[in-house]
Amino acid sequence: MAAGGQPRYASPIVLVGEVPVMTGPGDEMAAGTAGRGRLRASHADREQVIGTLKDAFVQGRLTQDEFDDRVGQVYASRTYAELAEVTADLPAGPTGTRPPRDPWRATKLAWRAVYAIILPAIVTLIVIPGHTTVGVVITTTAVTYLLFWVLGVSVMVAARQEKRFAGQLPPRSAPGASG
Numbered sequence: 001m002a003a004g005g006q007p008r009y010a011s012p013i014v015l016v017g018e019v020p021v022m023t024g025p026g027d028e029m030a031a032g033t034a035g036r037g038r039l040r041a042s043h044a045d046r047e048q049v050i051g052t053l054k055d056a057f058v059q060g061r062l063t064q065d066e067f068d069d070r071v072g073q074v075y076a077s078r079t080y081a082e083l084a085e086v087t088a089d090l091p092a093g094p095t096g097t098r099p100p101r102d103p104w105r106a107t108k109l110a111w112r113a114v115y116a117i118i119l120p121a122i123v124t125l126i127v128i129p130g131h132t133t134v135g136v137v138i139t140t141t142a143v144t145y146l147l148f149w150v151l152g153v154s155v156m157v158a159a160r161q162e163k164r165f166a167g168q169l170p171p172r173s174a175p176g177a178s179g
Helices: 030-036 043-058 064-076 080-086 105-127 134-165
Strands: none
Touching (some): 064 080, 105 134
């Protein structure tokens, strides 16, 4: 502590009147602006805000005039706080979006390919007796693949019906109903 009860700091600069900046939910930089509201914004930050404005315009949340005015404000903004003000009244995220894709989707597709192509071939090689004719090999292969594919289709249909009854899929429209 220095004389007079004031704490000593390495820098003699004291920021007077600084308050935390409150941002709206539509600001993608909202998490970071509270602590850096007085810092200068970069060109990339301005482009990010313009991207948010473009999304809002496409969704019908802004008219052409509002969009143009706000883009002008973005280019005139110097700090993060000024950028945050431009999107403060926009809701976060687009409306009516689909849920995110299953991260295991590619793995599931790969296993389906293994089930439909590779596994029947292995089973066919195991089932075929030694020293057989070409006709027996072709017949055994065709029957094995047919059995695997019929079983695979029935499993997919059962899974779909289970999801429908669990309420995860919308009900099927009535036959003959036109929409």
